[in-house]
Each structure stands twice: as structure tokens, then as C-alpha cells.
Amino acid sequence: MTDLTLRQLEYFLAVLDRGSVSDAAKDCRVSQATVSAALAQLEKQLKVTLIARGPARRARPTSAGREFGVRAREILSNVSDAVESLNDESAALQGPLRIGCIPTAGPRMLPATAAQFVKHHPQVDVSFVEAHPLTVQQMVLNGEVDVAVMYRKQIQIEGVTRHDLAEVQLHAIVSADHPVAEQDGVDIAELIDDPLILLDSPPTADLLISQIRGIGYEPSVRWLIPNAETIRSMVGLGLGFSLANAVPHPDTLTFQGMPVRYLPVTNPEFANTIVGVTMTGARLSKKLTAALDILRKTAADTDPHRWKHQSRTPKLTHP
Incomplete structure (x- = not known):
């Protein structure tokens, strides 16, 4: 049986997670030489290459390394659980x-x-x-x-x-001077003629568009933007409305210092x-x-x- 150690697995997973031996060594608070030696010994014992060294000293897992990484995490997790089970509830x-x-x-x-x-x-x-x-x-x-x-x-x-x-309840984000801004809630029908600015984070936009179509409306998507803060600023400038599940404190302003309003969407389909x-x-x-x-x-x-x-x-x- 191959004599592996938990320390070898810990260093290997650190390299996997951090993408380099140097960063892994910093996380584990040991020298680079210690991590490199442990990794080399592990690969020798397993008779397989786990990490491919790329340009700029980046370390990427081989297919065998990815598969072994999943098992290694299970081993360390099981050991941690076993130790934890021996502790008092108050520990x-x-x-x-x-x-x-x-x-x-x-x-x-x-x-x-x-x-x-x-x-x-x-x-x-x-x-x-x-x-x-x-x-x-x-x-x-x-x-x-x-x-x-x-x-x-x-x-x-x-x-x-x-x-x-x-x-969570979906909220519509509108500018502070939008006609519905002071309402307690809003139906999608009240906004459907406005340009829609959505977060470009799959599958979020596709899900929302599909749900809107599912209740009989065709949204007019103006932009897909990957940054939520940028979207809030565009809404604050009156360039369209947006939809979001996460609602910040009502005193939160846009980057330009403008307020926006978050209104609960009353359509039950968006729960x-x-x-x-x-x-x-x-x-x-x-x-x-x-x-x-x-x-x-x-x-x-x-x-x-x-x-x-x-x-x-x-x-x-x-x-």
C-alpha cells in the first residue's frame, strides 16, 4: 500500500487551489521547497503527474490531478469530521x-x-x-x-x-423620478414598455427573460451588463429599469450619488x-x-x- 500522508494531500490541494507552489507555501506557512518536495514525493508514490507546470510558474492540474483532488478533499474532510466527532459539543x-x-x-x-x-x-x-x-x-x-x-x-x-x-422577492430598480418610484410595488406590465438593463451573469438574464415571456410580455432588453453597480448607475440616470433579488439599504446611492428605488415585483411567478x-x-x-x-x-x-x-x-x- 502506498504510504501517503495527510500533509502531502494538504500541500497538493493548496497548490491546486492557489495555482502556484509559492502561493500554496504562503497559505500553508512553509517554504516553497517543502511544498515542492512533498508534491514530488506524492507524484513519485502515485506514479503519475498531478500538476503541470506552465508559464510564469503557474501550476495547473492534469486530468489525473483533478480526479485525485476530489478524492483528496474527501479524505481530509473525513479526517476532520472524525476528529470533530470526538470533541465535546461545547468545543x-x-x-x-x-x-x-x-x-x-x-x-x-x-x-x-x-x-x-x-x-x-x-x-x-x-x-x-x-x-x-x-x-x-x-x-x-x-x-x-x-x-x-x-x-x-x-x-x-x-x-x-x-x-x-x-x-426572496424580485425587485424592479427604477430611477427616483420614475412614474412608479413612490409605489409600494409594481407589476411587470407597468414597466414592460421601458428599456430593460439586465445583469450579464448566466443563467440570470435568460431566466428573467423567459419568465417575463411566460406571463405574456416581450421585454425590450437594451443592455446586458456584467456589473451590478454599473447597472444601478444607468438606472439612476433614467436609461432603463432593471431587476434584482438582492436589495441594498434604501440609503444606498449610485456611483454618481443618485438615488434609485427598489420596488417589489408583485407577479407571483418571480418568487x-x-x-x-x-x-x-x-x-x-x-x-x-x-x-x-x-x-x-x-x-x-x-x-x-x-x-x-x-x-x-x-x-x-x-x-
Whole structure:
């Protein structure tokens, strides 16, 4: 039997995640020579090349390396779970925790989640990755993140398990001087003649367009933009309206200092859920359970209904 060590697996996965031996060494707080030696010994023992060295000293996994990486993560996770199971319920949570998130939900979910871990679980080495929905789901399946935060309607891959965090209501974003700006809610029919500016983050735009068509309307899409802040600025300038599930505090301004309004879309077809996604069959450790609990609390604390009666910025005129 090949005598592998957990340290070899740890260094190999660090190279896989960081993309270079030097960055992996920094993360593991050892020298580059230590990581290189461990990796070379691992490849010698397995009689296979796991990492291909590319230009600029970048390290990319071979097909064998990708497959072995999934197994290696399972091994380290199982060992961590075994150690955790021996601890008392009161023992402090510790060790790495990797949370993935789609960029549109990141501002809502990640900062407060990070603050909760720093305050209540300082021994947990929590890290975050933002990526598009399909990418972050694949990262769950590959074992690159422990849980991914996204929306229910974005789930496209089999082999993941959904954990509901909170119900969400789609909101229309309009300029502060739009005719519907002071309403408590809006039907898509009231906006259908306006230009629509959507986030260019597959499958978000396609899903929204399909849903609008499903209720009998044809949207006039003016632009697909990959940056939510850019979209908010365009809306603030009266160039169109947009749609979003994540709603910032009502005092949030555009880059140019202009207010916009977020109005709940009253059409029931747009109801959605913000979810945490884990690998199907993966054990929900105490650390992962704590992460899901914190994510649920964060989602509740940032529910736009909590801000309904808070101050709003006065109207500004377009420049």
C-alpha cells in the first residue's frame, strides 16, 4: 500500500487551489521547497503527474490531478469530521471552511457572515470565493467549496443538495423620478414598455427573460451588463429599469450619488429562494451546520422588509 500522508494531500490541494507552489507555501506557512518536495514525493508514490507546470510558474492540474483532488478533499474532510466527532459539543469550531457565493448575493451575504465567524468562531479559517452560478455549483461538486450561496432557480447541476436560507422577492430598480418610484410595488406590465438593463451573469438574464415571456410580455432588453453597480448607475440616470433579488439599504446611492428605488415585483411567478448548496451525500458537520445557521441569520437580517420604514434619501434630479 502506498504510504501517503495527510500533509502531502494538504500541500497538493493548496497548490491546486492557489495555482502556484509559492502561493500554496504562503497559505500553508512553509517554504516553497517543502511544498515542492512533498508534491514530488506524492507524484513519485502515485506514479503519475498531478500538476503541470506552465508559464510564469503557474501550476495547473492534469486530468489525473483533478480526479485525485476530489478524492483528496474527501479524505481530509473525513479526517476532520472524525476528529470533530470526538470533541465535546461545547468545543470550539476550528479548521478551514470555504464558502462560495454568486456575485449578486455577495454584498448581502458575505460581509456579515465573515463578521459572525470572526466574532463567534475565531478558530475557523473561513475563506470566500465569488463565481457565476454554474461555476460555483461545479466547485461544490469538485469539493473546492463546502457550501455555495445562490438562488434556487439557478441550480442546474445534479448531485447537489439545497438548503433554503430565505424566501426572496424580485425587485424592479427604477430611477427616483420614475412614474412608479413612490409605489409600494409594481407589476411587470407597468414597466414592460421601458428599456430593460439586465445583469450579464448566466443563467440570470435568460431566466428573467423567459419568465417575463411566460406571463405574456416581450421585454425590450437594451443592455446586458456584467456589473451590478454599473447597472444601478444607468438606472439612476433614467436609461432603463432593471431587476434584482438582492436589495441594498434604501440609503444606498449610485456611483454618481443618485438615488434609485427598489420596488417589489408583485407577479407571483418571480418568487425565489436564496439557498445554500452542498454536495449530495456530504456529512453536515457541526462547522457546516453553523455556517448554514449564520447564513440564515444573515439573510433574515438583510431582508428588505426590515428597511421598509427606515430613512430614504431625497429625490435628486438628473445632471
